[in-house]
Amino acid sequence: MTWPGGEDILHPRLAGSAEVRLGLDSYSYHYAAGLWEYSPRENQPMTALHFLRKAAELGLDGVQLCDPRHLDSLEYGYITGLKERADALGLYLELGTGGTNPDHLQTMVRAAHVLGSPLVRTFVGKPRPRTAEAMAELLKATAAEMAQALPVCERYGVGLAIENHQDLTARELAELLEMIGSEWVGVCFDTGNPLALLEDPVEALELLAPRVKTAHLKDYQVVATSEG
Secondary structure (H helix, E strand, O other), X not given: OEOOOOOEOOOHHHHOOOOOOOEEEHHHHHHHHOOXXXXXXXXXXXXXXXXXXXXXXXXXOEEEEOOHHHOOOOXXXXXXXXXXXXXXXXXXXXXXXXXXXXXXXXXXXXXXXXXXXXXXXXXXXXXXXXXXXXXXXXXXXXXXXXXXXXXXXXXXXXXXXXXXXXXXXXXXXXXXXXXXXXXXXXXEEEOOHHHHHOOXXXXXXXXXXXXXXXXXXXXXXXXOOOOO
16 A cells, blocks of 8 residues: 555555555544534534445545544444444444543443444543653553453453554553553554654554554644744
8 A cells, every 4th residue: 555656654564464444534524523612614513424425435444433422322223223334335433432431441342342343442531741650650540440441342352442642652652551461452553643742653653563453644744833
């Protein structure tokens, strides 16, 4: 898989995967979805069905629904209906959420199982500590929370993918994965987010590549502003 100019999209450590599928991350249309303190002026907010139709229109392979608020319900009937629509369009679905609350993660894992999603993408979602000691405590607490969701992951065969979400460096995320110590927990690697922590995206990927379950391909431009 290459960019139009011929450059490889994938890092060599990922290029050997048996199958690579390109999908639409619903956050790409987060203003149009009206979930982040913004509502479209002229059109109704995009729904999960809109994202499916858009992905099919663009010739993509699937959709990652980045937020459970894209779902009208977590009831079995609604979830199975959404899966049937995706299947009819030949699209895969991945489910996303945020945070590490174990009760919530278990609920999302069960929903992902019904939806046919092999994983639930999440992120730590807490303010970045200012000291090494506080970071160590955050990692310890996060690992303990996520460990509580592991039995449900194993039961339903659904993994967790922690995004490098501008809150943890690649090394801190790798340390968190080591503390959790489960094959059911890996990484959602965002290609742009390392820049927010002054990391080289390629070096970050080198470290995390063996644990990557899914990825966000992001095009960033770094510019100077009055805030830095």
